[in-house]
Amino acid sequence: MRRISLALLVALLLPALAAGASKDTKLTLVAYSTPKDAYGQLISSFQKTGAGNGVSFSQSYGASGEQSRAVAAGLDADIVAFSLEPDITSLVQKKLVAKNWNKDKFHGMVTRSVVVFIVRDGNPKKLKTWNDLLKPGVQVITPNPFTSGGARWNVMAAYGGALRSGKTPKQAVDYLGKMWKHVVSQPTSAREGLVQFLAGRGDVFLAYENEAIFAQKKGQPVQFVIPKATILIENPVAVTSTSKHKTEANAFVKFLRTAPAQRIFAENGYRPVVASAAKGFNFPTRPQLFTIKYVGGWAKVEKRFFDPHTGVMAKIQGSGGG
Amino acid sequence: MAARAAALPSPRARRSPAPGLAVGLSTLYLSVIVLLPLAALSWHAHGWEAIASAQAVSSLKLTLGVSMVVALVNAVAGTVIAWTLVRDRFVGQGFVNALVDLPFALPTIVAGLTLLALYGPKSPTGVNIAFTRWAILVALLFVTLPFVVRTVQPVLLELDTEMEDAAASLGAGRLATFRRVILPNILPAILSGVALAFARAVGEFGSVVLISGNLPFKTEVVSVYVFGRIESGDAGGAAAASVVILAISFAVLLAIGGCRRWVTRHDR
Amino acid sequence: MIGKYVVRFAALGYLAALLAAPLGYVFWRTFRHGLGPAWAAVTTPDAVHALKVTLILTAIAVPANTIFGILAALSIVRYRFPGAGLFNAVVDLPLALSPVVVGLALLILYGRGGWLGGHGVVFALPGMVLATIFVSLPFVVREVVPVLREIGTEQEQAAATLGASTIQTFTRVTWPAIRWATAYGVVLTTARALGEFGAVSVVSGRLAGKTESLTLYVQDRYQSFDEVGAYASAVVLALIAVTTLILMTTLKPKEETR
Numbered sequence: 001m002r003r004i005s006l007a008l009l010v011a012l013l014l015p016a017l018a019a020g021a022s023k024d025t026k027l028t029l030v031a032y033s034t035p036k037d038a039y040g041q042l043i044s045s046f047q048k049t050g051a052g053n054g055v056s057f058s059q060s061y062g063a064s065g066e067q068s069r070a071v072a073a074g075l076d077a078d079i080v081a082f083s084l085e086p087d088i089t090s091l092v093q094k095k096l097v098a099k100n101w102n103k104d105k106f107h108g109m110v111t112r113s114v115v116v117f118i119v120r121d122g123n124p125k126k127l128k129t130w131n132d133l134l135k136p137g138v139q140v141i142t143p144n145p146f147t148s149g150g151a152r153w154n155v156m157a158a159y160g161g162a163l164r165s166g167k168t169p170k171q172a173v174d175y176l177g178k179m180w181k182h183v184v185s186q187p188t189s190a191r192e193g194l195v196q197f198l199a200g201r202g203d204v205f206l207a208y209e210n211e212a213i214f215a216q217k218k219g220q221p222v223q224f225v226i227p228k229a230t231i232l233i234e235n236p237v238a239v240t241s242t243s244k245h246k247t248e249a250n251a252f253v254k255f256l257r258t259a260p261a262q263r264i265f266a267e268n269g270y271r272p273v274v275a276s277a278a279k280g281f282n283f284p285t286r287p288q289l290f291t292i293k294y295v296g297g298w299a300k301v302e303k304r305f306f307d308p309h310t311g312v313m314a315k316i317q318g319s320g321g322g
Numbered sequence: 323m324a325a326r327a328a329a330l331p332s333p334r335a336r337r338s339p340a341p342g343l344a345v346g347l348s349t350l351y352l353s354v355i356v357l358l359p360l361a362a363l364s365w366h367a368h369g370w371e372a373i374a375s376a377q378a379v380s381s382l383k384l385t386l387g388v389s390m391v392v393a394l395v396n397a398v399a400g401t402v403i404a405w406t407l408v409r410d411r412f413v414g415q416g417f418v419n420a421l422v423d424l425p426f427a428l429p430t431i432v433a434g435l436t437l438l439a440l441y442g443p444k445s446p447t448g449v450n451i452a453f454t455r456w457a458i459l460v461a462l463l464f465v466t467l468p469f470v471v472r473t474v475q476p477v478l479l480e481l482d483t484e485m486e487d488a489a490a491s492l493g494a495g496r497l498a499t500f501r502r503v504i505l506p507n508i509l510p511a512i513l514s515g516v517a518l519a520f521a522r523a524v525g526e527f528g529s530v531v532l533i534s535g536n537l538p539f540k541t542e543v544v545s546v547y548v549f550g551r552i553e554s555g556d557a558g559g560a561a562a563a564s565v566v567i568l569a570i571s572f573a574v575l576l577a578i579g580g581c582r583r584w585v586t587r588h589d590r
Numbered sequence: 591m592i593g594k595y596v597v598r599f600a601a602l603g604y605l606a607a608l609l610a611a612p613l614g615y616v617f618w619r620t621f622r623h624g625l626g627p628a629w630a631a632v633t634t635p636d637a638v639h640a641l642k643v644t645l646i647l648t649a650i651a652v653p654a655n656t657i658f659g660i661l662a663a664l665s666i667v668r669y670r671f672p673g674a675g676l677f678n679a680v681v682d683l684p685l686a687l688s689p690v691v692v693g694l695a696l697l698i699l700y701g702r703g704g705w706l707g708g709h710g711v712v713f714a715l716p717g718m719v720l721a722t723i724f725v726s727l728p729f730v731v732r733e734v735v736p737v738l739r740e741i742g743t744e745q746e747q748a749a750a751t752l753g754a755s756t757i758q759t760f761t762r763v764t765w766p767a768i769r770w771a772t773a774y775g776v777v778l779t780t781a782r783a784l785g786e787f788g789a790v791s792v793v794s795g796r797l798a799g800k801t802e803s804l805t806l807y808v809q810d811r812y813q814s815f816d817e818v819g820a821y822a823s824a825v826v827l828a829l830i831a832v833t834t835l836i837l838m839t840t841l842k843p844k845e846e847t848r
Binding site: 339340341344345348349351352355356357358359360363399402405407412418420422423424425426427428429432433436439447463467472475476477479480481497507510511514521524525526527528544545548552557564568572586 | 612683686768782
């Protein structure tokens with residue numbers, strides 16, 4: 001008798017329990033390290049909205065390439081946010097992200113930035129253009145594009161900057177070779193480069209505006225200059241095809257592109273992809289700004305410049321160094 | 323005959339399960355923990371030209387060269403330090419003893435940051451070796467510090483001082499006593515520590531990257547080169563390069579083992 | 591006579607430059623804003639959780655490697671089996687692999703599509719334990735082997751002829767002789783397990799509050815420009831290592847007062 005009533009109780013409660021459980025969705029966000037603070041704030045904001053009610057997050061932050069490789073090796077993720085598109089493309093190739101991930105009006109991007117020169121106090125060597133980097137004695141720090149995917153932005157900014165100044169592609173490649181002779185340190189990450197620069201090495205550190213602004217916010221003595229010709233960095237975000245909570249994940253990604261969310265990104269140093277969110281922030285437009293499309297698009301660029309055996313950079317690095 | 327054999331239990335018969343068990347268990351453990359992942363790595367290796375490029379060879383030469391110097395410096399410094407910690411008596415000795423392992427327990431980023439601050443451009447001591455090959459040497463000496471010290475210490479602690487006293491009473495000077503009596507006994511331990519220091523130096527990454535600058539052909543160590551292969555999507559090439567590094571390290575470790583066997587040839 | 595002082599001066603000088611200065615720097619960076627900020631930095635929920643993860647990893651890796659270490663040392667030195675020389679050299683190999691490659695190997699083996707893949711090993715605690723064991727494997731072996739060789743087999747053989755069993759021989763004769771070596775091996779293994787970063791970073795998936803060890807937490811703080819947080823966490827690791835050393839070396843038997 002008691003057993004039957006217990007079973008009845010459980011049978012009555014079970015649907016209620018199940019309903020309660022299904023409201024508590026857990027999403028896993030795998031992202032690169034720089035926007036950690038931003039995503040912390042964004043998640044709190046999202047959870048206050050209707051779509052985000054009852055959604056909890058598991059977060060992972062690390063170097064973009066490393067995170068992409070982790071997801072490829074089986075790290076369960078619902079949303080991935082990396083620093084450059086190729087890190088998502090490699091997941092598309094492994095069928096972990098849908099092929100049409102970037103077929104929206106934002107082309108899959110969620111934030112923007114530009115390549116800048118971080119210089120010494122007062123910019124004593126007056127480094128303002130890419131040609132200035134070739135002045136005798138100028139010492140440049142830039143992460144190694146082979147050990148830091150993000151550093152490829154720097155190389156393409158330099159190459160595109162040379163093109164913008166009127167050089168032919170061949171001359172622009174020559175420029176890269178000459179500029180690389182001024183490189184005195186190739187840290188394995190942007191963060192490492194900043195540490196080295198602040199420790200006294202080099203005259204200029206090629207960095208990203210959002211990281212420079214973030215460093216300034218955290219009290220680091222960082223001064224930067226944005227060259228006239230520089231590349232527009234675009235950071236992608238996508239929902240994985242293996243996500244078990246695609247509705248909520250898509251809701252979160254949609255949220256990231258709303259004006260309030262974009263303002264949070266802007267507060268953390270990123271240029272928003274939604275124009276209205278940039279009001280009130282100091283993001284100077286650059287007259288000769290260009291995108292990765294101007295220099296050929298990632299697929300062509302990866303092959304031409306960063307192929308480990310035949311790439312332009314492989315030849316420059318492997319030619320006995322600077 | 324049978325009665326006498328039964329009276330004294332044969333030592334071998336009594337000990338027979340133990341050696342098999344010890345060898346079996348430790349080999350199993352080693353296989354699962356070390357050999358299996360290494361096998362998977364070797365299987366995955368392809369693109370052997372990755373390690374044959376000029377840049378790779380240069381980084382390999384640099385790494386092996388610096389690692390051997392590190393091993394030698396540690397052989398001397400480690401022995402001297404172990405001696406001071408065991409045979410000497412001074413205020414704060416216990417404190418110093420406690421600190422010896424710390425380079426090891428610190429995350430490599432912290433090691434790098436610290437060495438950059440102390441021996442870099444803004445060094446308070448005026449010693450600036452950052453972004454040179456010396457920086458690699460110093461970083462590696464820092465992380466391999468405990469090895470020879472800690473392998474020689476227990477042997478010194480177990481060492482019977484009778485032989486040294488005998489040598490002294492026969493008129494041998496301290497240096498001769500050291501050379502003839504002590505050194506042969508601690509040399510196997512030194513070589514053990516040297517093997518560890520060499521292996522660690524070859525594989526070190528985190529503490530070297532920040533302070534060396536990673537310039538190909540100048541200050542790029544092979545672990546950075548391999549990391550570059552992984553980051554560039556060439557995991558197969560990275561695996562191939564790693565297998566080559568392992569093979570070379572293995573050869574050196576076997577050689578050190580051979581050295582030790584030669585040194586202790588009279589004890590067998 | 592001056593020989594003693596020369597040796598002492600050389601040792602302490604080397605240690606001052608290579609050990610004391612860096613450690614002093616770490617402590618200065620940790621405490622230069624006072625004890626309060628440093629304490630607050632290491633008592634955040636993420637920091638405490640990271641410490642728990644590190645302690646779990648260490649608590650599994652160290653005993654495992656210690657037992658292996660003693661068995662392996664006995665195998666190499668006493669029970670001369672074919673391949674002992676190779677076995678001896680393989681034991682050191684884990685160190686020669688750079689940590690990123692260790693992580694890569696574990697991902698290849700236990701990750702998606704690997705030979706032993708799909709069982710929740712990587713991106714979870716088991717994978718991190720395997721990585722930690724891998725990188726801290728050789729130390730007990732390397733410590734015990736020279737001492738075993740040094741003491742020779744005479745006493746053990748004597749014990750055996752007197753009728754001692756294997757276990758008795760080990761506990762009464764062998765163990766007292768290798769006690770110090772094992773102690774230092776444990777100290778080195780612990781220190782290495784505590785400080786491991788690269789391999790664990792790759793196989794952990796870095797899930798905040800779940801698979802973040804204290805070294806990963808240090809990197810997280812460093813990335814966020816939280817200098818005090820990074821250095822304070824490093825100091826916690828250092829203190830655990832020192833505590834282990836003190837525990838290991840004060841458990842001396844009364845006859846061995848030196």
